[in-house]
Amino acid sequence: CVLRKIAERTPLQRLLEHLLRSMEKRDPQQFFAWPVTDSIAPGYSQIITNPMDFSTIKQKIDDNSYQNLNEFVEDFKLMCDNATTYNHPDTIYYKAAKKLLPVGLKMVTPEKLRQLRPVLT
Numbered sequence: 277c278v279l280r281k282i283a284e285r286t287p288l289q290r291l292l293e294h295l296l297r298s299m300e301k302r303d304p305q306q307f308f309a310w311p312v313t314d315s316i317a318p319g320y321s322q323i324i325t326n327p328m329d330f331s332t333i334k335q336k337i338d339d340n341s342y343q344n345l346n347e348f349v350e351d352f353k354l355m356c357d358n359a360t361t362y363n364h365p366d367t368i369y370y371k372a373a374k375k376l377l378p379v380g381l382k383m384v385t386p387e388k389l390r391q392l393r394p395v396l397t
């Protein structure tokens with residue numbers, strides 16, 4: 277029906293949504309769920325020129341903005357790097373980012389991705 281175009285998912289979108297859900301599970305306090313505001317983080321927008329968070333990644337998946345897996349991984353790394361740039365090492369946000377980065381990167385190793393194929397096709 278031309279009026280209600282159901283958003284069909286490409287295989288890449290299905291892979292990225294699966295990976296995003298897995299990464300979000302490793303952020304139970306939802307520190308990375310939403311954009312960081314200047315009200316909760318003074319001067320944030322002056323210090324962090326390319327902000328990134330899970331909700332923005334989700335929107336980019338839905339908008340089919342990622343051409344490949346690497347662009348998605350780059351945004352995940354950017355999100356974690358922003359947190360270690362803005363926050364001091366003794367903060368919960370810095371420590372959470374330091375823990376989340378390797379966990380997220382392990383999800384996209386060739387070995388892990390091979391295990392995924394049957395599930396996602």
Ligand SMILES: CC(=O)c1cc(-c2ccccn2)c2ncccn12
Nearest residue numbers: 306307308312316317359362363369
């Ligand atoms: C990710 C990050 O840098 C962050 C998340 C938060 C945050 C996230 C959810 C609820 C409250 N704060 C935050 N607060 C102060 C300074 C930095 N942050």
